[in-house]
Amino acid sequence: MPFVYRRTIRFADTDAAGVVFFPNYFAICHEAYEESLATDRIELKSFFGKHGVVVPITKSQAEYLRPLTCGDKISVTLTPTLLGSDGYAIDYDLHRLGRPEKLAARVRTEHVCISSRSSERHVLPVALAAWIRHHSA
Amino acid sequence: MPFVYRRTIRFADTDAAGVVFFPNYFAICHEAYEESLATDRIELKSFFGKHGVVVPITKSQAEYLRPLTCGDKISVTLTPTLLGSDGYAIDYDLHRLGRPEKLAARVRTEHVCISSRSSERHVLPVALAAWIRHHSA
Amino acid sequence: MPFVYRRTIRFADTDAAGVVFFPNYFAICHEAYEESLATDRIELKSFFGKHGVVVPITKSQAEYLRPLTCGDKISVTLTPTLLGSDGYAIDYDLHRLGRPEKLAARVRTEHVCISSRSSERHVLPVALAAWIRHHSA
Amino acid sequence: MPFVYRRTIRFADTDAAGVVFFPNYFAICHEAYEESLATDRIELKSFFGKHGVVVPITKSQAEYLRPLTCGDKISVTLTPTLLGSDGYAIDYDLHRLGRPEKLAARVRTEHVCISSRSSERHVLPVALAAWIRHHSA
Numbered sequence: 001m002p003f004v005y006r007r008t009i010r011f012a013d014t015d016a017a018g019v020v021f022f023p024n025y026f027a028i029c030h031e032a033y034e035e036s037l038a039t040d041r042i043e044l045k046s047f048f049g050k051h052g053v054v055v056p057i058t059k060s061q062a063e064y065l066r067p068l069t070c071g072d073k074i075s076v077t078l079t080p081t082l083l084g085s086d087g088y089a090i091d092y093d094l095h096r097l098g099r100p101e102k103l104a105a106r107v108r109t110e111h112v113c114i115s116s117r118s119s120e121r122h123v124l125p126v127a128l129a130a131w132i133r134h135h136s137a
Numbered sequence: 138m139p140f141v142y143r144r145t146i147r148f149a150d151t152d153a154a155g156v157v158f159f160p161n162y163f164a165i166c167h168e169a170y171e172e173s174l175a176t177d178r179i180e181l182k183s184f185f186g187k188h189g190v191v192v193p194i195t196k197s198q199a200e201y202l203r204p205l206t207c208g209d210k211i212s213v214t215l216t217p218t219l220l221g222s223d224g225y226a227i228d229y230d231l232h233r234l235g236r237p238e239k240l241a242a243r244v245r246t247e248h249v250c251i252s253s254r255s256s257e258r259h260v261l262p263v264a265l266a267a268w269i270r271h272h273s274a
Numbered sequence: 275m276p277f278v279y280r281r282t283i284r285f286a287d288t289d290a291a292g293v294v295f296f297p298n299y300f301a302i303c304h305e306a307y308e309e310s311l312a313t314d315r316i317e318l319k320s321f322f323g324k325h326g327v328v329v330p331i332t333k334s335q336a337e338y339l340r341p342l343t344c345g346d347k348i349s350v351t352l353t354p355t356l357l358g359s360d361g362y363a364i365d366y367d368l369h370r371l372g373r374p375e376k377l378a379a380r381v382r383t384e385h386v387c388i389s390s391r392s393s394e395r396h397v398l399p400v401a402l403a404a405w406i407r408h409h410s411a
Numbered sequence: 412m413p414f415v416y417r418r419t420i421r422f423a424d425t426d427a428a429g430v431v432f433f434p435n436y437f438a439i440c441h442e443a444y445e446e447s448l449a450t451d452r453i454e455l456k457s458f459f460g461k462h463g464v465v466v467p468i469t470k471s472q473a474e475y476l477r478p479l480t481c482g483d484k485i486s487v488t489l490t491p492t493l494l495g496s497d498g499y500a501i502d503y504d505l506h507r508l509g510r511p512e513k514l515a516a517r518v519r520t521e522h523v524c525i526s527s528r529s530s531e532r533h534v535l536p537v538a539l540a541a542w543i544r545h546h547s548a
Contacts, residue, residue, distance in 0.1 A: 010171060011181065012164040012434075014427035016319075016481050021423060022331045022383075023300035027149040030297070034147060038208065044148065045208045045290075057296045061335035070427050071175065071182045109296075149297075151290035153344050153456075158286060159468045159520075160441070163434035182427075194433045198472035207290050246433075284445060285455065286438040301423040308421060312482065318422065319482045345449065345456045 002079045003039070003135050005032035006097075009072040019067035026060055029092040029107045032076040040131045051125040052116050058087075059110040066096060066104040073097040074104065080132040086121045087112045088132050139216045140176070140272050142169035143234075146209040156204035163197055166229040166244045169213040177268045188262040189253050195224075196247040203233060203241040210234040211241065217269040223258045224249045225269050276353045277313070277409050279306035280371075283346040293341035300334055303366040303381045306350040314405045325399040326390050332361075333384040340370060340378040347371040348378065354406040360395045361386045362406050413490045414450070414546050416443035417508075420483040430478035437471055440503040440518045443487040451542045462536040463527050469498075470521040477507060477515040484508040485515065491543040497532045498523045499543050 007028060015021035020028075034044050048054050068074065077093045092107040115122040124132075144165060152158035157165075171181055185191050205211060214230045229244040252259040261269075281302060289295035294302075308318055322328050342348060351367045366381040389396040398406075418439060426432035431439075445455055459465055479485060488504045503518040526533040535543075 010168050011426050015422050016425035016429045018427045023297040026297035031147050043208055045206055059337050060296055063333050069182055071180055148289050152285050153288035153292045155290045159471055160434040160437035196474050200470050284442050305421050317482055319480055343456055345454055
């Protein structure tokens, strides 16, 4: 069950071309990720510290299909996928709402779980694996 | 009747000190301003162009009382005040929600209405003056 | 001849994890792109308007190899490649300077030239094609 | 002896109005502050931790006199002033370079030194007080 996050495009998201600055799509997707974790009671601020791990992003990519401008209403549909026992990917589809709704961008991030102590790869905490299963396709 | 905007603090708002980076308080307040205008049917993207004016910010100031961290829920209470016929100030109170709610910051911006054609001060469009009266203290 | 841009990591680039926020690598690479164009006398602000084209980014991707923290000195090595007559890619290697120098990230953006009038693909302006040849591998 | 920092306005600094987004003036000034500290061998990343203090910004203000656009070359002149034994203000003048040079904005931040342990006001570390004297008017 993918997670859907709704958002209005803000002036702060835009650049002098009048549209959302391309790096900001990633920041918007990260908001959706934070909101999804929070909804499943995983608090970003303390969760990773408590489990002695970090889950840095190792890769990101985006495909930009339509520009977004200030005031646009969008939805971000987030779908995580397990990558082995110590990593996951998240695919995000950004739609500009309205009639008709249009796909504006596709974004993907990849994450690896690392032990804070040893700096080596570490199996995902149970709650995080459960979050992935909850929302995977 | 002040306008109240609710917001969650995001990772993108923070810096390496673990709290919201001080310029980002202004960006968060501008979101509240955009949302308040949109709620009163003033669309930022087209409104100023249609009226042949711009309303740049001429001054801004902030007082930081408590740090905000990722995941914090906040409210931004926005109160505009007319400054003559061609300008206005907006005062923003940012509260961190919870028990008890705490005042985290006070922000103020000042705006002047300028004719796009002549670059001289210009009386506020009627809809914008109505928005100010609607929300002023 | 690749273009090399030097930069210090700033507090504004970082997030609450203490390192550069992953979308900001793209913004840093775009700075290198702007600086490279300016060095070859292509002024971003006016160039595209004068030629009646825009050159939006259609894809971006990054691979993050090492975290960057506030105060780090980095170099961004930019190498453009023609993609047909109406597009190009730019590859960026980000190194953290010091002894030894370390590869911190690899970033790539893809750009397509579009006519502002017709919204259709348009051959690259001569000066932009020359910039690509000047810096391609 | 004020410290002078030079900077080019980047696409990332701008918004859909085509000019620097007003909160970003504060981020640009903070860069000048970081660069000035680094030049006097105060490394932001480790300095405050080593001295057991933090120096949060308690107030900020800006006056915007002229818009800045992508590609503009600016200088930021930074002048700190002691405020008692445990605080300081920094005044920043931003000029747009060219002929003639023009004052674009005036910015001010106020900082208070706090003990990380007790959360109470704490006298400034000697090196920081020396930096203030070095650059004060």
